[in-house]
Amino acid sequence: MGSGVLCLALLLACPGLADTETPWCSPVKVKYGYANCRTPQGGYYKNVLGTRCDIRCQKGYELHGPSQLICQSNKRWSGKVLCKQKRCPTLSMPANGGFKCLDGAYFGSRCEYYCSPGYQLKGDRTVTCMDNKVWSGRPASCVDTEPPRIQCPSVKEKIAEPNKLTARVFWDTPEGRDTADGILTDVILKGLSSGSHFPEGDHKIHYTVYDRAENKGTCKFLVKVRVRRCVKLNAPENGYLKCSGDGNNYGATCEFFCVGGYDLQGSPARVCQYNLGWSGVEPTCTPMNINVAVRSAAALLDQFYEKRRLLIISTPTAANYFYRMQLGMLQPAQCGLDLRHVTVIELVGVVPALIGRIGVKILPPPLALQLRLLLRISQNNFSLLVMDKHGMDKERYPFPATPAELFTLIDTFPLRKEEMLLQAEVGQSCP
Structure with a gap:
């Protein structure tokens, strides 16, 4: 038997001999980690047959492979291990903004959010990739919290138009500007619009505009209308x-x-x-000064034109029953006659004993005769003639007329209707 075979047999039969032999497996090297090894007999070498190594990774790294390696009889370790840097999930890019990171999304990396102009950051501005592979803090978002801008015109002042208490005021409708996406809703007006007739005084005009995030921008200005006034006039006496x-x-x-x-x-x-x-x-x-020293009846009547109405009473004698009755009815109605601008002219008698009278003024007989002839008034019978302010013959009575009848007639005249309105406004009436 060769010496190499003998030695292998002895090693298998007596495992303890391996502790003093040459290392069996290659040394364990773990990048970004470390191995804690122990031999079956506690020998000096850490990679002899049967050695067990517990694998750990540095902080921020995670183990890929078995957590324990065993040196096998084939001189190889029982597995392969790798410590990889821990990585957090990729951050979502916020709408209308972004973020910048140091070292990407690996453990310990810090990312800082930012927003586009017109938007404000909501959430944590800075997040860090933690050891448990999650980001610290809340992912930020960019929201539009800044109100849109709108510029109103300055105070508008105007003088009221002639004979009016109002003035028409114009201005350009203000336009809003959004600091974010530039999209705005319609401009809302509170108050009268441009081109309106504004009454005297100060008027607040209020414009409001909203953006898509419902932020509100407002502006205000005043419209001042002034009325130029003269000193109040007083009515003349009488x-x-x-x-x-x-x-x-x-x-x-x-x-x-x-x-x-x-x-x-x-x-x-x-x-x-x-x-x-x-x-x-x-x-x-x-x-009123009535001139009775005129040469003709026409000249006499001209003095009353557009000023007074005439009630001409003609009688053949002062003892005439109708004449005396007519005077008796008119005497207590003097206020009503004055209110209606009526002057009474009396033509009494026949030629050559004819006289005329206007109040206390006596008409010369020739002038009284001309008046009868001009107005075609009979001198032989009682007659009552009503004339308007334009010298028009309006009504003739062959017998006395009551004040009520006369006033009803006169009040139908066009000019009289205008007078009645004026007199009602100033409170002029008879008791």
Whole structure:
């Protein structure tokens, strides 16, 4: 038997001899790890037949392969091991942002999130790959929390238009701008829109715009409308006035009127001007002065044109029953006659004993005769004639008429309807 065969037989028969022999397996080398080996007999060499090695990896690495290796009779270890660096799952890229990592996604790597302009980070800005292969903290997201921007115009001031208490104001509709994706909803207006007629005073205009994340942007401005005003006018004594607009605003017109029996002197209408002064001169109401020293009946009637209505009473004698009855009915109705701007003319008698009278003024006989002839009034019978302010013959009565009948007739005249409205506004009436 050869010496090599003898030695192998002795080694198998007496395993303890291997402890003092040459190492059997190659040394165990674990990159990024270490091996804890022990021999069956506690010998010096750590890789003799039967040696067992427990394999461990450094922190941040994980073992791939068996955790224990055995040196076998074929001079090979019972398996292969490898320590691989631990790796966390790949991070998801946040919408509207991103992240930067040091050392990728391996153990100990730090990743920092960032967001695109207009977006804010929600969650942990920095995460670290832990030993258990999970990321520390919460994965971040980028959200749009910044409100959109909208710029309103500055304060708008305007003077009310002539003879109005309003002004039409225009401005450009403000446009919103989103700091994120630029997508906005419609601009919402609170208040009157551009081009509207704004009344006097201050008016708040409020614009609102939303982005897709429902962030709200707002802007406000004031529309100021001012009314230029003159000093308030007063009605003249024994008269009244009617004004347009607000009575004393720029462009307003005030018309002046006198009560029955008075004539207007001065400007019949005045306008509030831009310089805050009134046009014309201040009017007054003076007692009507009837000139009976005229040459013709037409000249006499011209004095009443557009001023007074006439009630002409003609009688052949002062003792006439109808005449006396008519005067008796009109006497207590004087206020109603003045309210309706009625002047009474009496033609009494026949030629050559004919006289005329307007109140306390006596008409010369020739003028009274001309008046009868011009108006075709009979001198032989009682007659009552109603004329309007334009000298038109409106009604003739062959017998006395009651004040109620006369007032009902006169109140149907077109000019009288306007007068009634004015007198109602100023509170002019008879008791």
